[in-house]
Amino acid sequence: MDWYKMSFYDATSPIMEQLILFHDYSMLIISSILSMVFFIMIKLMKNNFFSNMILENQKIEMIWTILPTLILTFIAIPSLHLLYTMDELMNPMVTIKIIAHQWFWTYEYNDFNQVEFESYMNPSSIIRFLEVDNSTPIPINCQIRFIITSTDVIHSWTIPSLGIKMDATPGRLNQISIISNKSGSFFGQCSEICGMNHSFMPIMIDSIPIKYFISWIKSFN
Template identity: 45%
Template sequence: MKNFKSKMLFYNIFLNSSSISISVMEEFHDYTMMFLSAIITFIMIVMFKILKNKMTNYKFKENMNLEIIWTMLPMLILLMIAYPSLYYLYLFDLMINPSMTIKVLGAQWYWIYENFDSNMGTSYSSYMTPDNELIKQEYYKMGWRLLETDTRLIVPYGTEIQCLTTSLDVIHSFSIPEMGIKIDAIPGRLNSIIFQVNKPGLFYGQCAEICGTGHSFMPICMEAI
């Protein structure tokens, strides 16, 4: 039991990517960190040499070729970072053929899910499971405190899903970090996001916009089947 709790704690801290969106974000992060690490290393080496050497190199400070190089090189690096950034930004908004459309409505302080289908549509509310009800459940069904809900958002994995968000009162934010989802729910406005779950399982999230006294108690529990 102790080993199981430690594994779940490790899993909760270091979440794995479970969708194409978050995998692309991690890839872009690693790609950008490669440039940042090289730049920081070069600057530290130059600063160390300048501080260590008491002599002054005037050819280094007043060199036209070096001026051109360290003007053009940052421009080239920025272009190499900007192109994949804009490409991925466009890719996240690209909708090819979603097999399912979900409408998420934020309210104080719970979520309302509406599933649209060609034959029928269903709507249901999702509230946080109170502690007194959570401890009554069996251990393997208990879930995470302040993250488990009485009704889960059920989605199929391996398919493209469109999520529409809006709000009934104030601004909320529908956020599931493990899926790379974070979209604002604004009253009178319909925002859209596309995601695809790579594997079945439970994925937790919370409202990421301060929406009142119950802001900390409107979790999101999505189950991919």
């Protein structure tokens, strides 16, 4: 995605693909409603006929009661389906614990021994305010579980292209899962105002083939 684009990031996970489709579906419904309302308003302004004797019209009242209910149903059903899909956790292959600090992140791979590191912003990076000194590798096409918490104030761990946004709350463990279906580096930032250096705690995920992920894990031993 280029800097001048106003649309979403390119989806790099199935959940984000569904979020973009749901957004486009909802905007189509909203645009249709707005177009119809503006059309009726213009027709009423140009209409020269009027009547002071119309007191009720049961047919119109039924339409403007039933039609919004149907529209909300068409929006609510895919919305709830997507919401429950995002919370579904089948059998994660890797669990990563993310601990937020002012103002950096700590990552712990709980399935492996002694795999833990801190991630700070790299001030000399090419991509300003987004690159870090230690990125977070994950295997591609595998379900990854993130357990997120904080040691001080509320932070928010966010990767837009993966469709992830989860608060890091002190004294609480929040859980979210992803499946990355594209390889590459994906960037995000803390999305909760957590202090004066809030904009200096970026997130960088490297989605790599599983054989390279295993080699990276073995390098800690």
